[in-house]
Amino acid sequence: MLVAAAVLTALWLVVLEPSGSADYDYPEVAPLARGDRPSVRPQISDGSDAVAVELWIDPLGVLDKPDWDDTEELAIESRDGDRPVTTSVRFVSGICQGLRQSVSGSDTIRGLARGWHRIEVKNGGRVTERLVRVPRRLPLVLDWSGRSAVEGRVHAYRDGAPIAGAAVVIGGKSTETGADGRFRLDVPLRGGDVPARLSAQGFGSYQEVVGLGSITSLDFVLEDSWRIDGVLHLPATERATTPRIAVLPDGGWPSGSHAFPFDWTPFYAGVPVGPRGHFVIRGLPLSQSVTLGVLHSEAALVDRLDVEAPTGGRRRSVTAHLVPKRMPVLAGRVVAAKDGTPVLGAVITSSPGKGRAQRWGERFFGGLQRNALPEWARYLGATSARSDADGRFVLGLPWRATRVRLSAPELGSHEEVVRRSARRIVRQFELGAAGVAPSSEPAVLVVGFTPNTPRKLRVTVRWAGTVREQPFLHDATTEYRIQLGGSALVDVRLRQTGKTKDGGAQRVRVRGSTPVTVGLPARRP
Incomplete structure (x- = not known):
């Protein structure tokens, strides 16, 4: 160019x-x-x-x-x-x-x-x-x-x-x-x-x-x-949780360069997904080739999918199949520590529970660009969810030991490692415990x-x-x-x-x- x-x-x-x-x-x-x-x-x-x-x-x-x-x-x-x-x-x-x-x-x-x-x-x-x-x-x-x-x-x-x-x-x-x-x-x-x-x-x-x-x-x-x-290959019941497709330049953006979009x-x-996936x-x-990821609460592309741009000939379209990893889930409930009332809209995210492993979304970017990313980009390769009006959520557990972080406005945050011991783990979490000063x-x-x-x-x-x-x-x-x-x-x-x-x-x-x-x-x- x-x-x-x-x-x-x-x-x-x-x-x-x-x-x-x-x-x-x-x-x-x-x-x-x-x-x-x-x-x-x-x-x-x-x-x-x-x-x-x-x-x-x-x-x-x-x-x-x-x-x-x-x-x-x-x-x-x-x-x-x-x-x-x-x-x-x-x-x-x-x-x-x-x-x-x-x-x-x-x-x-x-x-x-x-x-x-x-x-x-x-x-x-x-x-x-x-x-x-x-x-x-x-x-x-x-x-x-x-x-x-x-x-x-x-x-x-x-x-x-x-x-x-x-x-x-x-x-x-x-x-x-x-x-x-x-x-x-x-x-x-x-x-x-x-x-x-x-x-x-x-x-x-x-x-x-x-x-x-x-x-x-x-x-x-x-x-x-x-x-x-x-x-996107997910059952219709799981697609109902509104999955989205992340689209990124293949290889990310060099640190500190004009190549940051x-x-x-x-x-x-x-990218929204249609009713049939x-x-x-x-x-x-x-x-420009691209990298795709999946934003979902119960399934994740633990490894990113690279899609190569077509070369030669008149072909101008590529078919991509995204098959997220299905995994055991944490069926949780978030309540306020002071009175036990359910917490609406708490943000729950997953990350590797031990060692120095990272979500690929974190490894994909570097340098100055980390500060300019929307929050979800850092959680690519993992799962994230929000609690409903009853404080309930379902979160996939991508790793044997998954670090789960919960946060909510005015109530602070909480982290702990959840180990996969069954296909469905039921837990209750409290936010706003002593030592967390609400606004x-x-x-x-x-x-x-x-x-x-x-x-x-x-x-x-x-x-x-x-x-x-x-x-x-x-x-x-x-x-x-x-x-x-x-x-x-x-x-x-x-x-x-x-x-x-x-x-x-x-x-x-x-x-x-x-x-x-x-x-x-x-x-x-």
Whole structure:
């Protein structure tokens, strides 16, 4: 692959099919019932002209512990020529995804993970993206006094023919190629390293890092794509526990290199599996082989499955059969030590119980990249589960001696080694024993409303799409406080009842009292 830039390393993306499996709704951190939290809702006596709206809260994860080794910081200089200006910084991928902070002049963002981060920076109506590695010796300079012009061409690797209609995204700005394969776009800010992503029908998706100047000329080459038609061999009763397929570049990513896929969104949820165990992965470039794993509570690919890209001929698809190891199981129950009540949503994971053996998910990555992985990637080659409303779970035991770890928000964690003595082992575990200090600060989402929001609202609260609170009257000039069951990463949005558009999602990490401002979409004049 040929590109005219200083530091260029090929990356890749995939399009995952089928899509349509519901996201996990994280009931353990859902809003508490009205009787379990103080009422701070302003009352409006006359609701005759109130506007009906829906407050959508979409959970993305449970923050039951620090999300990363938050030991690093990023120095930033935000200016317009010689004048300091305010810039909004948002981390858009990786384990720091969702983190936001405003900087002005010479400023510092603290508590970051080591590794590569893709960030969105915004000043007024100007928005773009930057790629930055943490730690770094020099400050990241954001100079809004100029723009970087980017032009180039996209053509096919097989014959050099121009590719029309290819989607090009550079520094967060997007365009499509014309009939001659050429494109041009302007990126705010002067210079810097930015992520470039390209995709086209019938070609492998492509990613790389480009260094921008005042005028940058780029030449991209896209390979033909290949696909995987896969089958997960598990009985239908075990597939009902929603297995997922992990897709990873063959061999992992070199430590500390640009080859880390900083835009790894498609991998976070894993590939959903159809009702008959089938799954499809498209958009893989022919030069890239992949490694597959299984995410499941009772079965595991103890050894990863490497799938080689097709070579020669016209064959563009490969069939992959995943046969997880079926094993004895631990049928457990998690209760609170203080009163014996069942614990909903406790996370239970397995690992080798003795020696220095590792799950292959841990061995697969190294160096800086460990901090930028979703938690499940580290448990590949093992099993993981969550407890239900009665505190019950079923976990496979891949090893003769399996170390089982249980954790839950506010209750701490517990580890012990379970030895396989029968096909089904029944145990009860307690969390929150003496010596584990629960968090004293509740997780409260403090919702404010933009000035253009109508004052009188009739609000319905939805959690993961499900109505959590029936409509109530609210004064939009005041805040609405909603206490969650624990710390969580959520998207919050507001839309008018019966409408499909909203004012945009706000991603926040709810720890303690966390503010967020939402509004309805602006009306056209």
